[in-house]
Each structure stands twice: as structure tokens, then as C-alpha cells.
Amino acid sequence: MKYRDERVLVFGATGQQGGSVANALRSHGWQVTALVRDPTTDKAKALADQGIELVRGDLADMQSIEAAMADVYGVFSVQPSSGQGAAYGVTDEDEIRYGKAIADIAVANGVRHLVYSSANAAGATKTGIGHFDTKSEIEEYIRGLNIFSTIIRPSAFMEILTLPGMGLEKGEFAFFMKPDQPMQFIAVEDIGKIVAGTFADPAKFGAQTIEIAGDTVTGAELAAKFSRTAERPITYHRFPDSLLDQNAFLGGLARLVDLGRLAGNANIALLRSQFPGLLTMDEWLAGAGKPALLSAIQAGSGEVALR
Ligand SMILES: NC(=O)c1ccc[n+]([C@@H]2O[C@H](COP(=O)([O-])OP(=O)(O)OC[C@H]3O[C@@H](n4cnc5c(N)ncnc54)[C@H](OP(=O)(O)O)[C@@H]3O)[C@@H](O)[C@H]2O)c1
Incomplete structure (x- = not known):
């Protein structure tokens, strides 16, 4: 499959994970759109300088997400969490709402591959830590939807x-x-390597939950x-x-x-063979x-x- 004409919508592209993913996808030849709150910031302009299309939007504004998702092949979904303190003023309920809404809108728009970034402590049982249990709930929701998805669980x-x-x-x-x-x-830059590798080989990495380190x-x-x-x-x-x-x-x-x-508990030896250069x-x-x-x-x- 040639991806040059396929477009991936990346959330959080002015931040760590989204920035790493947008950069890696772009350098592998994908068309990339970044949903940003303010296209005039230095970080947003740096994305545009890499040939990344900017669309203005906000996780709290569902219409902006729907508009950004029209005609995209793939979506990289990451949300800020209460674990980041006052940085974004996001509650655990907000994170769950945002994560589920992105997945729902992806389904409604016929997105072919959704990659959701969770965390390594997420899982079937509660941790008692809000911003991990949010991710377990979003993961479970995505698995129940009719969408081809990959869930990555980054370590610290x-x-x-x-x-x-x-x-x-x-x-x-x-x-x-x-x-x-x-x-x-x-390393945050390796999240981009892994996500780009995942989008490039959906047959291998689709419908999987992969802990990464x-x-x-x-x-x-x-x-x-x-x-x-x-x-x-x-x-x-x-x-x-x-x-x-x-x-x-x-x-x-x-x-x-x-x-x-x-x-x-990531299988680092296997990850290294699948995603060289970690x-x-x-x-x-x-x-x-x-x-x-x-x-x-x-x-x-x-x-x-x-x-
Ligand atoms: N730190 C760790 O070791 C670790 C490990 C595993 C998982 N995690 C998880 O990683 C996630 C955070 O990822 P990160 O570190 O990449 O985040 P980050 O660097 O803090 O970036 C957050 C991104 O979200 C955007 N954003 C914030 N509020 C928004 C809104 N209302 N609408 C649209 N965009 C919004 C920000 O855009 P602006 O530029 O507009 O602010 C920025 O691009 C959290 O869920 C955390 O639990 C962290």
C-alpha cells in the first residue's frame, strides 16, 4: 500500500506524543493534519513548516473534531489527563468524554485505522489512579466499537x-x-516511530493492544x-x-x-525487532x-x- 495520499489526523500535535507522531508520519510520507487550538503559536507554526496541515479545533468542541475528521484515513488519539495537574484543567470525566467522542466520530466518518494512546498501567482492573483508570475505560469502549484500532500503552x-x-x-x-x-x-520520539510503523502495517498491528517501552x-x-x-x-x-x-x-x-x-511489562526485545532504532x-x-x-x-x- 502507498500511503503518500492517505491522511492521518493527529491530536495533541503541539505536545509531546502528538508532536512525535506527526513528525514521524510526515517523514514517512503520510499527509498529516493536526487539530490545534491556536494555529498562531510557535509550536503550531513549526508543524506547518513541516508540511502539516493545521485545523483549528478544541477537544471540548465536537463540531470542530467532526469537521477535522472528514476524509481522513487514520486518527491518532491522545488526550491530556488530570495527571498533568493544572496544565490543562482536564478532569478524569473530561478525558473519558474526549477519548470516547474521538472514537465515536471516527466510526461515524468511516476512519479506517484508529490508534489510541493509553498508558502501561491501564488494564482490566482498576488502579485507583484517576488518569490510568480513565484510559482503561476508553480502551474498553474503543474495543467495543466497529472500528479497526490499535491501542498503544506507553511506559513512563x-x-x-x-x-x-x-x-x-x-x-x-x-x-x-x-x-x-x-x-x-x-523516549517520546520513539512513540512516533512506533505509531508510524503501526499505521504502515495495519495487518500486523491492527486489533492489538501493545505495551511500549x-x-x-x-x-x-x-x-x-x-x-x-x-x-x-x-x-x-x-x-x-x-x-x-x-x-x-x-x-x-x-x-x-x-x-x-x-x-x-513491555516485550522490549520484540518491540526492537518490529520497530528498529528504539x-x-x-x-x-x-x-x-x-x-x-x-x-x-x-x-x-x-x-x-x-x-
Ligand atoms: N508522562 C508520561 O510518562 C506518560 C506516560 C504514559 C501516558 N501518558 C499520558 O500522556 C497524555 C499526555 O500526552 P502528552 O505528554 O503528549 O501531552 P502534552 O505534551 O502535555 O500535550 C498536550 C496536547 O494536548 C493539547 N490540548 C490540550 N487541551 C486541549 C484541548 N482542549 N483541545 C485540543 N487540544 C488540547 C495541547 O495543545 P496546546 O498546544 O493547544 O496546549 C497539546 O498539544 C496524558 O493522558 C498522560 O496521562 C503520560
């Missing part, structure tokens, strides 16, 4: 490791896993990798119990890591991760920015 992004508040500025990195406990991560590292391994990259000692410890006890959200995430649900943590730290790490080390201390 490598990019979140350099968010403020995890001690890098003091050389004492803290995160959810115990020092010897492995956890999976994915690029590497598995323990806390102690992360500290060693950070130390090598920054050329200074960085130690590792798990977030202190006092923080996890007093912050129900962070405590809940730590519990899911301990249960294995958020630590990740970044290891070392490769990410040799590229985009290095400036992010160095700037986190130079930043002032602050509260944990993970929400």
Missing part, C-alpha cells in the same frame, strides 16, 4: 526524569522504584548513567516514605510500581536527554513536578 517517558523536584540539583536523584527495582521507560533500568543504574552523562556523582534513593505517605498521588504511583503495574536510556542521554539533564542539575530546587 524518559523525559519525566528531568522534571523539577527530584533532587538532581543536589546530586541526589529520587524516583519511584527502589534502588534495585527495574522500571521501563520510553525502549529500556528497563533500576534506580541505581539510572544514577550511574546520570553520573556518567553529567560527569559528576549523582546518587539514587526512592522518594522518602514521608512524602509518599503525605502525597496520595505519588504514594499511589509508588504502590503501582511495587505491584509491577507501572514498572512496565532508544535505550544511554542513547537518550547521549542525545536530547543530556541538555535536559544538565539543565535540571543547574536548576533551583522545587517541589516534585509529577502530578
